[in-house]
Amino acid sequence: MKNRLRVLRAENGWSQAELAEKLGVSRQAVNAIETGKHDPSLNLAFSIADIFGQRIEELFLPKG
Amino acid sequence: MSSELKRKEKKFQVQFMLHIAMFMAVLAGSVVMNETNNLSIISKGFLAMSPVVPMIFLLRLVISHYRSLDEYIQSVMGESLLWAVGVVGCVAMAYGLLAEMVAVPTFSPAFMLPAIAVIFGIAQFIQLRGDNHEE
Numbered sequence: 001m002k003n004r005l006r007v008l009r010a011e012n013g014w015s016q017a018e019l020a021e022k023l024g025v026s027r028q029a030v031n032a033i034e035t036g037k038h039d040p041s042l043n044l045a046f047s048i049a050d051i052f053g054q055r056i057e058e059l060f061l062p063k064g
Numbered sequence: 065m066s067s068e069l070k071r072k073e074k075k076f077q078v079q080f081m082l083h084i085a086m087f088m089a090v091l092a093g094s095v096v097m098n099e100t101n102n103l104s105i106i107s108k109g110f111l112a113m114s115p116v117v118p119m120i121f122l123l124r125l126v127i128s129h130y131r132s133l134d135e136y137i138q139s140v141m142g143e144s145l146l147w148a149v150g151v152v153g154c155v156a157m158a159y160g161l162l163a164e165m166v167a168v169p170t171f172s173p174a175f176m177l178p179a180i181a182v183i184f185g186i187a188q189f190i191q192l193r194g195d196n197h198e199e
Contacts, residue, residue: 024068024069025069026069026133026134026136027195028136028140028195029134033136037194037195038135038136038139040135044135
């Protein structure tokens with residue numbers, strides 16, 4: 001699954017650590033989601049979308 | 065890592081060290097008691113196995129810590145555990161099969177848990193290595 005997390009985080013001027021703090025996850029988790037190494041659970045995806053004020057489908061896109 | 069996770073991690077590390085200290089104390093106590101007293105075979109048996117008790121408490125602590133981690137770290141830990149159990153299991157099986165055919169030195173099964181712990185740590189380090197730098 002592709003995502004726009006890195007772009008949105010940069011637009012907000014947040015570091016991975018700051019986003020991780022807001023989400024209550026580790027910085028490694030944010031890094032793994034940004035690089036596509038880890039697909040977040042629906043629960044975490046909703047939290048991410050909520051923080052950026054976007055809908056899940058605007059943030060996460062299917063591969064291909 | 066969020067400050068909440070950092071706090072939990074620090075608490076876990078302290079508790080982990082306390083459990084290891086408890087294990088070492090029980091292990092030392094069981095060795096000393098076994099060597100200084102003339103115990104029955106049943107007492108010796110219980111005494112020999114007594115260090116497993118703090119290890120059970122340690123296992124409970126690790127499981128409780130695992131449940132408090134985020135989903136990504138949980139998946140990394142799960143995969144690392146599979147690697148550790150798989151590698152130690154395969155090596156033990158290979159050695160066991162070898163021992164059926166050739167005379168080889170015997171190893172105590174007591175070393176299996178420490179071996180799993182070491183390989184688990186290495187596997188976790190390798191998996192998280194790429195995530196430790198911010199891009």
